[in-house]
Amino acid sequence: MAAIDVKDSNILQSTRTKPVYANGVYNNPWTTWVEPSFCKVLYRMLVKEKDHSKIPSEKQELDKHLPVQKPDFDQLMNPPKSGVQATWIGHASVLVQLDGITVITDPIFSERCSMFQWIGPKRYRPPPFKIDELPVLDAVVISHNHYDHLDHGSVVSLNKKFGDELWWYVPMGTRRWMLDCGCKNVVELSWWEEHRHSPDQNITFCLTPSQHWCKRTATDTNKALWGSWVIKGPNHRFFFAGDTGYCEAFKQIGEEYGPFDLSAIPIGAYAPRYVMKSQHVDPEEAVLIHQDVKSSNSLGIHWGTFKLTYEFYLEPKTKLAEELKKSDLSDDCFVTLNHGETRIFRK
Ligand code: ZN
Ligand code: ZN
Secondary structure (H helix, E strand, O other), X not given: OOOEOOOOOOOOHHHOOOOEEEXXXXXXXXXXXXXXXXXXXXXXXXXXXXXXXOOOOOHHXXXXXXXXXXXXXXXHHOOOOOOEEXXXXXXXXXXXXXOOEEEEEXXXXXXXXXXXXXXXXXXXXXXXXXXXXXXXXXXXXXXXXXXXXXXXXXXXXXXXXXXXXXXXXXXXXXXXXXXXXOOOEEEEEOOOOEEEEEOOOOEEEEEEOXXXXXXXXXXXXXXXXXXXXXXXXXXXEEEEOOOOOOOOHHHHHHHHHOOEOEEEEEOOOOOOHHHHOOOOOOHHHHHHHHHHOOEOOEEXXXXXXXXXXXXXXXXXXXXXXXXXXXXXXXXXXXXXXXXXXXXXXXX
């Protein structure tokens, strides 16, 4: 498939905040950002913070509250001509089908989101299907290199299954890692840069900002960039927020690329707030993002799969419903899906 580079199109410079980059390290330009190291100090000072996650150990109990469905493969193989079809695989992994293409966000099918598969956060809900069962994928978007978003085993398996037909979209600083995994078509972008994926289908991928950070090893903190993604088709638009704290980026994204038919926005891994606030939104802030980017529909992600933080494991879903009640938004404009569930979203 031919790909035309249309980096830095003629979007107005004034509304596009760029990342700070100095001495090979990226930084957040946002006044709302607090360094994680500072958070850690605070965390140690207040280490008595209670863990409220209470994830049941019995499968039966988990199946009752967080059922994992077998997907409707017929629906996945035959996406609708109109609308955005989304399937929640778990955590931040979403299978998105719009305007004739099939894309997966931050794929993780592995048992643990960690440097090693014998230690580190283990998933408490399994993936609803295997990589081998996926419909033909056109592209993968990666928001940043944390282990719960960029998983080595999943990248290698996806590359093995789909090979050179698959395109990988990553933020600056991650291309080399992808090439070392054997991936061939790797497009690396900075914030507000665009890449025309398919001239025939008129589909463009754009890396947009977020408020987060990167780290995989002891020495690579913020040597790669983080971000959110816009997929712009001739008829539909999808926004993937990645991992993020709340910041002014989302109003800018709404102005430049909104409205969206569907946004995938994180709603979990937010407690305790004084540690997590600048890097992970809570449901209240997720609703602000939904409004800022001008989304008709949103899907809550980044919850219910790995234990990363201290909020009750079902709280992201219940808090989201409470926040929608408090606002003047309808309760079906921002939803959660079961693992493996597919839904078609329209304007
Ligand atoms: Zn992260
Ligand atoms: Zn994450």
